[in-house]
Amino acid sequence: MILSRLKEYADTRMDLPPAMYGETSVRWFVDIGADGTLEGFTSRGGDTKANRRGEILRVPQLVRSVGISPKLLADNGEYALGIGRQGADETKVTERHRRFVGLVRRCAEETDEGSVWAVVRFLEGWAPDRDGGLLPDGFDPGDTLTFRVDGVLPVDLEPVQTFWADDTAGPEGRSMTCLVTGEVGPVEERLPVKIKGVPGGQTSGTSLVSANAEPFTSYGLKNSLTSPISRNAGERFAKALNHLISDGPSRMYVGPTVYAFWTRKETGFDYLQFVEQPKPQAVKELFQSPHTTRVPHDLKEDEFYALALSASGGRAVVRDWLETTIPEVRESLKRWFEGQGIVDAYGEESSEYLGVRALARATVQRKGETNRDAEQRIQPALGSALVRVAIKGGRLPEDLLARVVRRNRVEGEVTRPRAALIKLVFATQGGSMNEMQALNPNPNLAGDERAAYHCGRLLAEVEAVQRAALGQVNASVTDRYYGSASSTPASVFPSLMRGARANLGNLRRKAPATHAALDARIMEIASNLPDFPKVLTTRSQGLFALGYYHQRAKDRADARAAREARDGKKEES
Incomplete structure (x- = not known):
């Protein structure tokens, strides 16, 4: 169902690229004439982070693993020009370039496109060791480049696109019922497009359908054959998912x-x-x-x-x-x-x-x-x-x-x-x-749940009494006792209340109005607590937290209102 919905999205909501094409940042155009002579390199990169790596173009796409697999007419500098990255194995770079040239020649022979023949002539005359000095400043072998012949991009030509679709299809696979379309026909042993942008996955992409280890095989089927999917369906649902994740x-x-x-x-x-x-x-x-x-x-x-x-x-x-x-x-x-x-x-x-x-x-x-x-x-x-x-x-x-x-x-x-x-x-x-x-002084709760809510309120007021009497301290009663007060109230609240009474006694002498307000609030809350619960369940601890949060928020609101009232009286006088 998931894959069917993704393919449906690709069919109805997306402007899909040609088969086995994908959107890639192309950093350079290699401009050549119809006779295959090099005319120069044109940068497609910009100055912003979004376009620094190049212009987004639809070019041939391929899932590469450990082998050497060139992409037709648009690849990195190692494949397209035989220019290796720093520290690269020169033997492998040479082989990558040789395979790339061979692929372009096959395309020219089958399509007989003049612009592709021009690229062949350029490549067969290009010598990386001799011509490396012609590369532009800022050239990075890891960048993707493609060819432009008299203003035409061969990758955009329909015969080239058809060749690439046929070439990457390989030999016809086993005929089975596709799980996505329900149609009987050739299915892929390995799906052609990886999923990019999934957290924890490989940078090269991840497989949504795969059985590449013995425990995952079934009835002699391995890789993607355990969930048979046709090439067209596999490419479409993967492109749809990549589009959704990247957007x-x-x-x-x-x-x-x-x-x-x-x-x-x-x-x-x-x-x-x-x-x-x-x-x-x-x-x-x-x-x-x-x-x-x-x-x-x-x-x-x-x-x-x-x-x-x-x-x-x-x-x-x-x-x-x-x-x-x-x-x-x-x-x-x-x-x-x-x-x-x-x-x-x-x-x-x-x-x-x-x-x-x-x-x-x-x-x-x-x-x-x-x-x-x-x-x-x-x-x-x-x-x-x-x-x-x-x-x-x-x-x-x-x-x-x-x-x-x-x-x-x-x-x-x-x-x-x-x-x-x-x-x-x-x-x-x-x-x-x-x-x-x-804050709800009379919540629709019963038993220990009701007591838990009021215990949370009480802890907030005990903290308020401490703050009023002693000012800012290194560790408040909440810092020290929240954990035990919220889980085993009976074990700590009696001692917390004794401390609060002592602090209230000090406040009575130096701040009678504050003492009266705090004492009244504690008395109101305590009237809802005939006994402190011995142990609170997880749910009751959640209600304790709400009671604590509500009471602190209410106290702050009351304090602000009192300050504003005092300030208003001063302005009137």
């Missing part, structure tokens, strides 16, 4: 996984702006859009696909595959953003929402660690779970909650991304969490 608007990286998104037909729906870095205005418009009823799955114009890939060496690994519809994606995204909605760290209702990458980082990111470093440690399964729920709905796994709770304990703090992710996990597991966007 910014259709792909997203989350840690070691790349996601490709596409629709069956052009819809104008920019889904990436919601799952990668949500734009506040776009999310606002999404919420304002009318609710849609479920769309029949056979309404193919609206079909939406998502493919998640990682790699191990030369093999691509399918992490997830989603098929849904645009209306269903929109409804899932609404629930996704509602689920993660939470006030910011200063108690303000925020229009900023978090994308998949930011939420995934919340499970691993250490204090002071860069986003890039943190993303290298994201578990593929967690990223896939977030994308799946964002696009198609469903439940986020308990493991996700456990990782966030553990990160809170290790760091001794609750960040907004971690609080938002905790709330989102709860929202996807059933029950409304709309009442938990901000």
Whole structure:
């Protein structure tokens, strides 16, 4: 199904290059006359990072392994001109060039194209040792070059393209039923195009279908024959996937996984702006859009696909595959953003929402660690779970909650991304969490879950008392006790409360108003806690984190409001 959808995309949505052609950065044109004389080298490179390596052209393509395999009329300097890279094996360079010249001669003989014969005459008169001095400044043997004859690129000629397609096809393979098209005919032992840009894969590309070791073989079939695919289908689905992965608007990286998104037909729906870095205005418009009823799955114009890939060496690994519809994606995204909605760290209702990458980082990111470093440690399964729920709905796994709770304990703090992710996990597991966007003194919770939320609030107030009494300290009570307070409250809260009472006693003398406000808040929270739970489950620890985050945010908002009120009175006077 995956390969069929990709081939369908290639057939209906792409302007495909000729068979066995691909888009490559060409750095140099070798300009020659009709008689094969060299007229010069023309640089196709620019000054920007995007075009420094050359102009993107459609030229012959080939998957190279350890052998010597020239590409027709467009290759690097070793093959095309026999000019080796620094430290290259000269014997191999000579053989590469000899094979390249032989391939061009065969093309000339079969097509009888005058421009190809001109290239043959040039190549047979070219001596790398003698003519190397004619190379232009800045020439790099690793750059791709092609030939231009009196302004014509031979690679663009239809007879040349037909020759290359036939030449690379090789002998007709085994006849089997193609898994992509369902047609009976020759299938490829090795698929002709590799997949580029998959994290963890080889720079030369990865194979989506391969069985190159004995354990992967089946019924005597090996390599790609275990999943028989025709050459045309194999080339088309690979080119479609390469296009999707290379195209910014259709792909997203989350840690070691790349996601490709596409629709069956052009819809104008920019889904990436919601799952990668949500734009506040776009999310606002999404919420304002009318609710849609479920769309029949056979309404193919609206079909939406998502493919998640990682790699191990030369093999691509399918992490997830989603098929849904645009209306269903929109409804899932609404629930996704509602689920993660939470006030910011200063108690303000925020229009900023978090994308998949930011939420995934919340499970691993250490204090002071860069986003890039943190993303290298994201578990593929967690990223896939977030994308799946964002696009198609469903439940986020308990493991996700456990990782966030553990990160809170290790760091001794609750960040907004971690609080938002905790709330989102709860929202996807059933029950409304709309009442938990901000501090809720009377949450719809019972038993230890209710106690856990208020324990989190209480820790925030104990910390506030310490800060008011002692100012900034090297290690706050939260720094020292968050882990034990959030997992075994009964073991630490009695001593924390004794310390808070001592600090409140000091505040009564030097700041009576502050003492009164803090004492009232602690009394209100404590009234909800007849006993401290001995042990909290992972879910309850998540609610503890929400209580702590909500209370700190509310305290900051109240402090700001008080300052603004005082400043207003000063201005009036």
